[in-house]
Amino acid sequence: MKIAAAQFTCAPADMSANVRHMTALAADARAQRAELVVFPELALTGYELEAVVADPGLWVTAEDPRLDTIRESGIVTVVNCAVATGGTRPAIETLVFGADGELVTTYRKQHLYEHEQSVFTAGQHDGRFELGGMRFALATCYDNHFSSLVARGAADGCHVHLAGSLYGTAGGVEERAAIYPGIARDLNMYVVLANHVGPAGPWTGCGRSAVWAPGGALLGEADADTATVVVAEVG
Numbered sequence: 001m002k003i004a005a006a007q008f009t010c011a012p013a014d015m016s017a018n019v020r021h022m023t024a025l026a027a028d029a030r031a032q033r034a035e036l037v038v039f040p041e042l043a044l045t046g047y048e049l050e051a052v053v054a055d056p057g058l059w060v061t062a063e064d065p066r067l068d069t070i071r072e073s074g075i076v077t078v079v080n081c082a083v084a085t086g087g088t089r090p091a092i093e094t095l096v097f098g099a100d101g102e103l104v105t106t107y108r109k110q111h112l113y114e115h116e117q118s119v120f121t122a123g124q125h126d127g128r129f130e131l132g133g134m135r136f137a138l139a140t141c142y143d144n145h146f147s148s149l150v151a152r153g154a155a156d157g158c159h160v161h162l163a164g165s166l167y168g169t170a171g172g173v174e175e176r177a178a179i180y181p182g183i184a185r186d187l188n189m190y191v192v193l194a195n196h197v198g199p200a201g202p203w204t205g206c207g208r209s210a211v212w213a214p215g216g217a218l219l220g221e222a223d224a225d226t227a228t229v230v231v232a233e234v235g
Helices: 015-031 049-054 065-071 114-118 141-145 147-155 172-187
Strands: 002-007 036-038 076-083 091-097 103-108 127-131 134-140 160-164 190-194 197-200 203-206 210-212 218-221 228-233
Touching (some): 015 036, 015 065, 076 160, 141 160, 147 172
Antiparallel strands (some): 076 091, 091 103, 190 210
């Protein structure tokens, strides 16, 4: 099975523009015969916490018609965004849509990073799904720094660990290089990282979205500047 990690520069708080870009990247991944594509953290809005707090119109649900073109892309899409919770705060949530457009599962980020704690509601449950006989685990950015969370995926029989994230050029390059190959090496899983590239809220995404094999070998990596998908074979 081929799967893809997508990276791009989000238009700040412009969901329509970001959906168009994500739909095009999904089409690119599908053209390269990928069956699944992962997008970065808060890809629908960009990492724009002030805008997300100020405008609940930027919070979505799984049925939101603004996501129709992503759902209709004919590939499994792993979309991280601000999702309405029914309360006064949204969650940083991953929506997984099947190739048929149906919702497969959801996952709420459990470990909120510093300033996220005053904006979002934390999740309480792990995220899992199956595709093509393989079992997938979900995590979002700071989640991946907690060994107990990622280890639960391996213990639960997951073959692939999917991470939508934001790592910046100031320190993020080193963090990314330490965390993700380490998960692949220590837990013997495929690891897929989708990162931002270019301006992302207060940071500049360092790109380098990538896929690692069990044991930690790099299977494919994007550059630090280009909106693109990186595709690799897993399984």
